[in-house]
Amino acid sequence: MNQAHWHLLLNHAPIFGALAGVLLLLAGLLGRREALLAAGLWALVLATAVGLPALLTGSGAAQVVKDMPRVSEALIHNHAQAARLGYYVLVGAATLALLCVLMLRQQAPRARQLAWLTLVVAALAYGLLARSANLGGQIHHPEIREGFGTPDEL
Template structure:
């Protein structure tokens, strides 16, 4: 397996980690269920950990695809920049999640404020990472690029 294979194996984990974390955090906060809230915090931490291999294999994957037909350096750079931004926002969110997990009293007002802030970070992370995923898909899936296969052409 080359770097592109490894990158494709790991690149969805931070996206779904952020989504799962956001959904679980929202449910835990709204229903005031600490176990669900803690599951959301752990999902975010796991998303950060499993997202690291995607970040580390990105440059190698770029080398594999850079000379493929219809792959431009601009597509690769746009994806890489979006992925870095999304991942670093997820890292910051995961740090907040770790702080939330370290709280001794999960129901304390400051712990709830931290959890709401973490939820905001998770939603932002998910949006940024989903965008990065879309940009990455455009590299080797021209059919999802804007203007490809418009109804008039089909």
Template sequence: MNGAHLHLLLNHTPILGSLFGLLLLLVAVVRRQETLINAGLVALVVAALLTIPTQLTGEGAEEVVEDRPGVTHALIHEHEEAAELSLWVMEATGALALVSLLARRRTAARAPLFTYLTLAGAIVSFGLLARTGNLGGQIMHPEARPGFVQPAEAEHDED
């Protein structure tokens, strides 16, 4: 197993984990179900933790693919920049989720505020992580790049 393979095994977990936590927390807040709120917060803490190994395997993936045909430094750089921002926002969301869990356990007056802040962070985190995943997919999949034209379609266009 090389660095790219390991990164590919991990890279969907932060995206799907943040989406799961976001949806669970959103439904729980709307329904005002304490148990589900706690479950959504825990899911976001776990998603934040899973983001770390995904980020750490990115450099190894870059080393494997950087010299392949069609892979450009610009594509890799844009993905790296997006990944770094996503990491920090997801970690902040995970920290907020942890603070919210602790506040809820102590029945602190500000517990709902922390929960709503966590929900907002989860929305932003998921959006950034989804964008990062899309940019990562474009590195090895030209069909995912904006403006991509199928070679067969290009030949027909010339006729």
């Protein structure tokens, strides 16, 4: 297996992990269920851990596909920039999540407020990672590029 294969295997995990974290956090906060809240916080940490290998295999994947037909360096560059930004925001969410776990264990009065902030940052990370996924898909899936397959072309 080459870097592109590894990248494709790993790159969806942080996106869906961030989404799971957001949904679990929201359910835990709205329903005042500590188990769901904790699960959401740990989902963000896990998504970040799995996201690192996805990020690290990105440049190797780019080397594999860069000379393929209909693949442009601009598409690769845009995806890489979006992926880095999304991952760094996810790291921020995971850092807040770990701090929140500690505060919840100590029953700190501001723990729930930090959980809400974590939810906002995690939702932002999810949105950025989903955008990155769309840009990544455009690299080798021209059918999802804007203007491809319009009724006039069919």
